[in-house]
Amino acid sequence: MSGAAPAKVVFTTGFARRYTGGEREFAVTATSLRGVIKEMDRLFPGLGATLEEETTVAIDGALHEVGYFQALRPGAEVFFIPRIEGG
């Protein structure tokens, strides 16, 4: 991983405030979404479960349900937004 540009990780709303104290943007070095979740949970214990259960993720703009398997390119933009449900 050394030398790879970190992913830009952003929480769209304040859903993570109780963990991060309001901080919403992070630089995380990871090759998959699992790596991002693990790192966020290491920094803010309990946040990982919240991200897994309560959010939808946009990776470089494309929406996904949160899954460990999603790969990240170096410098990827990762936005966690409250999960969207349709009708």
Add this chain to the structure above:
Amino acid sequence: MDDQVNVTAARKAFKWVGTRPVRPDGVPKVTGRAMYGADMHMPGALVGKVLRSPHAHARVLSIDTSRAAALPGVRAVITAADFPEQTFEYIGPERVAVNFWHVTRNIMAREKVLYEGHAVAAVAATSDSVAAAALALIDVQYEVLPHVIDVDAAMAEDAPLLFDDMITRGVEPAPSRPSNISKRLEFKIGDLDAGFAAADEIIEHEFKTATVHQAYIEPHACSARFEADGQGEVWSSSQGHFTVRALTAKLLNMPVGDLRVHPAEIGGGFGGKTVVYLEPVAAMLSKKSGFPVRLAMSREEVFRASGPTSGSSMWVKIGVTKDGKITAADGVFKFQAGAFPGSPVMNACLCAFAPYDIANARTVGYDVVCNRPKAAAYRAPGSPISAFAVESVLDMLAKKIGMDPLELRLKNACRIGTPTIFGPKHAHNGYAETLQVLLDHPAYKTKLGPNQGRGVASGYWFNGGGESSATMQVNADGTVLVATGSPDIGGSRASMAIMAAETLGVDYNQVRAIVADTGSVGYTHVTGGSRVTFATGTAVVDATKTVIKDLCRRAAMIWDVDPEGVVWEDGYAKPAGSNVGEFKPLSLKEIAAKAAQTGGPITASASLTAGGQAPGFSTQFCDVEVDPETGKVTILRYVAAQDVGRAIHPAYVEGQIQGGVVQGIGWALNEEYIYNSKGQLDNPGFLDYRCPVASDLPMIEAVLVEVPNPAHPYGAKGVGEVNICPPMAAIANAIENAIGRRLTELPMSPPKVLAAIEAGA
């Protein structure tokens, strides 16, 4: 987006994708043999009925069921006391933030009734008449409380409180006093002040929309059978039998594995059948009585007690330059949640300005409880409501700067890389294409007559992905069965069969698609969010590819060659090259006939969490004529363009678009919940709740714009929802064009239109 180019180029090679074969569920439906929720009649089944509150808001002082229980023929009487209490916590997605403390109280009232029609007790009896008589013998003592129906009134300082301890979430510091505001949300991007300072023209306006029901033709209905060993089965009409299983098991405090749910045919859902009302009640009645129990809502019960979508009160402000560039946009959206928190206001905030490239924007949302039935999802939940306000203001701005309303939208259309208010950049095109196709439409420039007007509007919806499963079985004669866990609401069985046939290279009529119960296929999320063709379709293609690999392996066994020496083309196993040997291609039927000798039955399953769904964009224009004497609005022409990615079965896609538009027309012109002074619904039936019928409508022209999604094997995007976003504003804009008066409150029924005409006279 090279992948998109590849998908487009591949279209010419499609044999079944994009065709319109006969629907597999057509004959049972037109002959009346299809089994809907109410059609299950099990031997010995009891009739269930629910006692509902006559009051909009009241404290439940006592419930005496003894006389009902003593009535001959009554086998069980239940109240909320029969259901386990649930913990007060918001679990899962923030938008739907399921709080089972609320859910169990919506299923059966406990301390209070919170809307007219709220269930308070239920009976199971040997006949309909005995059940009805038993309901009349249940004595409920109420303390009637002041009620509140309107969202603005519910937000007032002195409003009657539905919950004495509800503190608004999303506000810091937390308010010190309770209110009916469950939650506040805010999304923003850029610098609003600077954006509005750069505008040449600014328009702001307030809007209101009425509560409307999904108005599915089939009322909620189910049957349940609970066995002495604690296991149960449910048959019901829903948009997701796995969700019915999960919710029912939770509400009865039983393991998910002890409950099996069978999907019935569904006569419409539109989001309203993604939740449960009757299933836990029927299951509890069955558990208590020891007999199967059948429960079905009347039409009145559907209106009074099942989720409509939110009514709203909104304010929107947008600024533009003289040449039509939007510089800033701001909006406040206040949504009725009904009796329990959970309106789709977050979606309204996210979608409101999503089609546009706006550097400076903000949306604020309020989720507000009031004494109405709990809101449920309805087609692109939340987005049509905010679109009504935003698209109306855009029309006013276009008129003010003298610009064609489609050109204004095109100038500001989002494209790949455009930032959104919720953070990520758009990853897909499709919006500008819908605008351009209408600009080029021959009817867009046609001349209008007296009292006639033309209006345009657009809409955005995310579309969905998520968990889906599919199983494929190859029968001994080479026919194929595809089983999925997605209830078929919009023709998904046909679409699944098409994608399987296309991938397998066989005739569509060789493939039968079914909807399997929770015990017969892997977990599949609801048929909602326009996710099925995308997510479940991908699972079907994945399962098909696994079958093809197996077929090649079996062909290699038959030919006694290496599996790598076999390829699958057009429904046949063929030697990969001349070096493999000279073999006559083997058909699916020929390989299937050798299944036993080559390893047993040919089956494959696939499960996935689908991601990379592309959003839906819709742009529509309509021509209306307004009767100046009555205010009645007649739709003369309606053209709806939508980016559908790739239409797997175009007739079904057109049907989705037409259906969404028609529901939007009803929302725009007539549909509304009308309450009396006691908070009781005055129009719980189709005579007084006026949905459009065929004679009210012109042919809705659906224009399919295909910008394929590379994340789907055939480029499909969700098509079921975004079509309902534009109609309300398109019609309001057309009415304004016809009569020169702006209507800002739905429905735009004849009295309101007439009043607007007379106010301007």
